[in-house]
């Protein structure tokens with residue numbers, strides 16, 4: 001967007017904080033402070049849960065196809081609102097803000113994946129929103145990490161996750177991914193905005209590993225807690 005167009009947009013629709021609607025910036029200082037960040041030094045290395053670095057009650061009896069996970073924060077206001085505005089209100093500039101939050105724990109862990117890949121939304125969701133928020137987030141994160149971004153996955157079926165119960169979601173997520181580009185022998189970081197049960201990320205990771213990926217780690221902006 002040109003400087004003039006941007007100036008006009010700012011005049012007509014001033015940038016508002018994604019947390020509290022205050023005009024001025026995409027994220028005001030107070031809301032930035034209010035985000036419940038997960039401390040990567042005391043989080044569970046396996047599932048990204050806060051305080052789980054010694055014993056994790058979240059994942060001790062769970063199996064994941066991915067080896068490691070980080071979460072930038074907890075799915076609470078204002079982070080929850082930012083995530084929703086990004087994908088459902090078409091505030092695409094938020095991808096950069098969310099990626100900045102997500103880059104911090106990835107860098108803290110020292111991960112250097114061969115490729116960063118977003119969890120693709122279903123075809124129905126992409127059609128509804130006009131863009132693939134997972135890919136947008138992965139692209140923004142890849143630039144911050146200075147790693148390549150490539151969309152290695154597509155969502156095979158057009159089934160929307162909404163309206164499905166927990167079990168149906170798991171089945172839908174696990175068998176709906178398809179490989180769109182070669183993951184063979186590659187160390188892949190899979191990125192999503194929200195972690196609820198882990199079923200979607202597990203489905204994406206399993207698909208990549210089945211197709212020969214050497215390793216899959218995951219990073220999510222916000223996790224349910």
Ligand SMILES: [Zn+2]
Pocket residue numbers: 017018019020021022027028029030031032
């Ligand atoms: Zn605010």
Ligand SMILES: [Zn+2]
Pocket residue numbers: 044045046047048049052056057058059060
């Ligand atoms: Zn855990």
